[in-house]
Amino acid sequence: AFNGTWKVDRNENYEKFMEQMGINMVKRKLASHDNLKITIEQTGDKFHIKENSTFRSLELDFTLGVTFVYSMADGTELEGSWVIEGDTLKGVFTRKDNGKPLTTTRIIVGDELVQTYIYEGVEAKRIFKKA
Ligand code: MYR
Incomplete structure (x- = not known):
């Protein structure tokens, strides 16, 4: 379901999120x-991503x-x-520079891929459409 090329269409609260990230x-x-354009190729439990x-x-x-x-x-760097x-694809990452967690999810909603990002209590979304 995630497979394909996805092009970002809009963001929600992404600037606030990046500010929290210290950017x-x-x-x-x-x-x-x-x-941002992401191509996802899933084969079983393996993923190949082009960004x-x-x-x-x-x-x-x-x-x-x-x-x-x-x-x-x-x-x-995130690990x-x-x-x-x-x-739902659920990603749990840790910033290598400060040890703080960043969590992210990807889910298909209708014909869109919605990616959420959470860092230090601030949540953002980037919503992608099939390219
Ligand atoms: C992938 O699946 O696309 C590769 C792994 C992604 C790791 C999590 C992405 C978080 C990126 C946060 C960027 C925020 C910029 C402030």
């Missing part, structure tokens, strides 16, 4: 218009339940893993 205003402005934005292009692989390191566009609970 400065200039980068927040750029990041809220990053034209494209105005900041960068990268590809990564992960396996459900297996810890990996993800570098954010600003270089901040954690994704699991599936019901219809």
